[in-house]
């Protein structure tokens with residue numbers, strides 16, 4: 001590897017913490033043992049857990065007001081992969097990256113694949129972009145893309161999605177995520193049914209271009225950029241479209257794309273039941289689609305989502321294979337630090353959900369013992385699994401304390417010298 005952090009530094013800093021970590025881990029092991037849980041089994045599951053990093057996440061995000069770029073931002077897909085490889089080197093639960101086209105488009109995808117291979121990274125779902133116009137684009141998406149009233153504009157958006165599939169194939173990806181910003185700002189501006197009919201017609205053409213082993217992930221979002229109506233506005237419209245399109249089409253849950261106070265874990269359960277759960281875009285929010293760091297605002301909600309996922313795993317639900325990805329905007333932090341922290345928070349929610357005594361919970365549910373059912377979930381959620389997560393990283397040759405190693409390494413300062421600011425944004429907010 002030509003970039004990244006010196007493994008010797010990782011090992012040196014790990015050795016400083018290993019004896020205290022071992023004591024904490026053994027102590028947690030004793031606690032779990034009393035609950036009939038073998039800690040090493042859970043640690044192995046933590047080591048096998050993976051959440052993908054979006055390429056746009058390693059650039060500094062912004063708002064519609066301003067963007068305040070960090071030093072040493074990645075300027076192209078290769079530098080983004082360098083940053084993603086550092087995240088994976090230290091946390092060991094982010095082996096795949098999710099590219100976004102045309103932002104990450106290169107003339108020869110095989111070169112890009114080799115570059116990723118050399119850094120131990122694979123490619124997750126590819127994301128299409130028909131929510132903004134590209135320079136020299138012949139037709140505008142101002143009034144919509146896959147749902148535009150103009151057929152030629154729809155065809156342009158369809159062709160872009162099919163090109164994304166082709167690029168993804170060359171990279172070893174197996175899924176296309178489609179999010180459209182199409183919608184309206186005024187009552188009466190758009191015919192609700194006709195725009196959805198046009199969407200389905202466009203999506204059928206993209207669907208027919210999917211290779212046999214590919215999936216299509218449909219992402220809904222309640223509002224923004226359109227502020228009166230959005231064509232794929234909620235999970236109901238999403239799953240109806242996925243059912244219309246066929247088995248390869250599933251519904252993706254971005255945690256920030258719902259109305260406030262919606263019971264997202266219940267939506268997850270419904271999608272699992274009808275074999276329509278594509279996966280997740282993890283982030284957190286306080287008011288809307290805030291794209292804040294996972295677990296930073298409402299970690300209990302994240303846990304409750306994973307409670308449903310682990311329940312499906314426990315019941316060996318057939319066809320259950322959701323894709324996990326972070327989708328955040330890092331406006332005031334170093335994106336590498338935020339992504340490491342967030343990946344660990346998502347992994348933490350998964351591990352805590354593994355600690356739920358499911359048979360006890362089912363019995364409390366059968367007997368309508370609401371308090372004990374709730375306490376069963378709380379007991380798992382309130383278990384501090386930090387030592388287990390650190391041990392999982394250590395056993396996978398990662399860092400016991402990733403943030404500490406990242407800061408000690410001076411990585412950001414080093415890349416800042418090599419990456420003078422271009423003034424352009426390499427990031428997106430989706």
Ligand SMILES: [Mn+2]
Nearest residue numbers: 254281327430
């Ligand atoms: Mn998203």
